[in-house]
Amino acid sequence: MFEYLLRRLAGTVPVLLAVSLFVFAFVHLLPGDPARMVAGQDASYEQVENVRKELLLDRPLWEQYIRYLDQMAHLQLGRSIKTHEPVATMIGQRFMPTFWLTVVSMIWAVIAGVGLGVLSGVWRGGVADRLAAGGAILGISFPSFWLGLLMMDMFSVRLGWLPTGGYGTWGHFVMPAFTLGSAVAAVMARFTRSAYIEVAQEDYVRTARSKGVPERGVIWTHTLRNALIPVITLTGLQFGFLLGGAIVVETVFAWPGLGRLLIDSVSFRDYPVIQAEILLFAVEFVLINLIVDLLYGMVNPEIRLK
């Protein structure tokens, strides 16, 4: 297991470096003078030259990149053009709301998705299966922002049960988490169903049934436990989808998280914030995948021996 851990960690480093290289290149991909773009269109000549020095844009590229890595390692993310606050502080304030939103959404997605998937796997071809299949394709095709608006219309504007947006109490979580998690629940339901059906055809399941294990035992111990292993990997991948989806859902519900900060920054062309956010999202996603792979290695010895 330790060797697997090392191997997997070593594999992550090049990806992280490449990601940082891309985010570093970001400023240089902007049309026009990067120092002018970062300083803002109405910055004075001195301000532009200060930014050029601060970002080392007057130094050779390789030196800029090394310094960039060094700054990232020390969480020196620069200052926002719009508010002049340190970017690290802004991101720090927005991190937890997004974190909790994705976690609560994921819990909902796993419960609904795996539950529906198993139900349709057990009663394959039955009414429950067909309903779940219909619900899943609907969930994948439903625009999350539309679902959010429809719910807001119903439960906030008409019934007045839930707050229309913002962050604070449990009530604030209900609609955003449901909206964000539903598409993931749909994907998980489809995947769990096929994983379940695949395992149900294995010889050991037939053996268990033929030697007289009660049906409940066949389902829970022999089929489900093995079917859920690949679901772990999917959960990790879907976390990425949630992080991306949060960007849209936070906009709908005025959620004070990283996603809305990113959209505001893009509209305002606040490049230091955009750069830091893109890096953060990518690094988070890579690390979640790493954790999932390690978990997977723990439950499935076959993987770590490969």
Next chain:
Amino acid sequence: MIVPTIRSPGREFWRRFQRQRVAMVSLVVIIVLVGAAFLAPWIAPYDQATPDYDALLEGPSLVHWAGTDSYGRDILSRMIWGGQVSLTVGFLSVVLGCVVGVALGIISGFFGGWLDGLIMRTIDVMLAFPGILPAIAVVAILGPGIVNVIYAIALSAVPVFARLVRGTTLALKETLYVQASRSIGVSRPKLMLRHILPGTLPAVIVYASLRMGTSILTAAALSFIGLGAQPPSPEWGAMLSDGRSYLGVADHITIFPGLAILITVLAFNLLGDGLRDALDQKLR
């Protein structure tokens, strides 16, 4: 003498596809949507851009089937024109992403070695940016607007096609007919284009259909958050964003464009599922 009947794969596929009623219905829905979008100048009951200050925020009626928006513009007409935007953006971004992805996938699988390593590692890095993020990054660089959205969404489609096609190419490279062609000296470009590319197409078509749904959804989302089509444009996501201010007052502004997105995306997803099942019976 018994003559074995060998059906052409294309006809066999069509026969299996036709048996899938849901997918057939989806195909018809898509044809109707595309037809409506491109006949917009003739079938839209009103001019989509002309305000009517005597008919602000009117609910659905016989005069305005889907009601009017805050400028008194006819929502049905705007939805029909908006279909042009959404379907064009979806189609162009999928075609662009597909062509680049397929080319990278075939080159990667066919040549192998360091080129394969380079392309696949690049793809890995692209996949490290989750969901809608690569599209937002591209918009942040190029600026908001519907044309940039096409590039942005095309870019996020590239890795999916590249991986898919690389896998098929690796398998096809070892088949007898490709090996035989190679042994009689068929050139490498010809091997890739004439012998390998056709074999990858079935899976590519399935993915392209599913991807159309995703792309239309992403484009609408970008317009909704203000990074895609800009206001007077009747893009569906932009219309929804407009309706946000009138929840509880004029729900139809929010309901109809959303319904248009849902129906379109659903049709492409169901079509993709049907195509996949018709192509590969094992997957069911």
